[in-house]
Amino acid sequence: GAGVSQTPSNKVTEKGKYVELRCDPISGHTALYWYRQSLGQGPEFLIYFQGTGAADDSGLPNDRFFAVRPEGSVSTLKIQRTERGDSAVYLCASSSMSSYNEQFFGPGTRLTVL
């Protein structure tokens, strides 16, 4: 079956612009996670959803970052007034209720802020 997909695969933007990153989780997975990964480091947790609600957004670095999952499936990570330090790979993952530690990751979106 289809895995987690993310679009776009690459996004280049200018400092100060607004970007949206999309995640399509595995069908039926109730939990959805966003991570950010900088070069040479492990993924860093940003936010997770259980269904439609953001159950924990403690990893979002500041209020320029926001994520939604209005129908409990597709999620969008939104970044306002992008900064060069936001450049990273943004990973999305989903998991089922039977095993939350077995998360299925998408290929990521590489964001470059010029």
Place this chain on the structure above:
Amino acid sequence: LAKTTQPISMDSYEGQEVNITCSHNNIATNDYITWYQQFPSQGPRFIIQGYKTKVTNEVASLFIPADRKSSTLSLPRVSLSDTAVYYCLVGANNNAGNMLTFGGGTRLMVKP
């Protein structure tokens, strides 16, 4: 969340068995030990998970001693395609709120 410590890098040759040990001295009673593999330009991929003793699947084995303060991921007869970063994580498995905390991982380089 329990902190994990693992070697930054390891080298091996094709056909050898590779063992990567992870320390997690503060592991909690309800924590599981989970390993992920990540290739360049891809998201991490779940390899194996265990609670105690030994777990084996088609990819790897996971050895966990009785005190659970460490664990060893064993990759039998590695090939060049096993070159990747391997992450050890600990956390409860019954709560989506237990977000995965990745450390720096172990960069495994398999040489011909």
